Amino acid sequence: MHEAASVACPACGRCPACGEQRIPREELPGECDDCHVPYCDGCGRCHACGKHRPLDLEPCACGHPNDPEKVTALEKSSGIAAPPPSPSGCWGVALILLVVGLLALIYWLS
Secondary structure: OOOOOOOOOOOOOEOOOOOOEOOOHHHOOOEOOOOOOEEOOOOOEEOOOOOEOOOOOOOOOOOOOOOHHHHHHHHHHOOOOOOOOOOOHHHHHHHHHHHHHHHHHHHHHO
16 A cells, blocks of 8 residues: 555555556565565555655656546545544543543442
């Protein structure tokens, strides 16, 4: 999994939008410059520090990632959704205090 705005997949070297082979797998950097540990063949991350394999490529002929509509379409087709809103402010604090209070009451009564 990588950012939708990546110029190419750090694992296979293909354009995330159109699938064109941007860089052959054999030419992908093999190990992290910082850790000297091989990148994962599946996700393209360093096993030690977690950095993505760096790819110094121009944008694809299809326009990705410079075309915001392509990036948005890719995000929608990949099932990426915004995280659900989390409780915040006074309501979040009140809910947490209520749960903690109920747990303390249950513990005290048992």
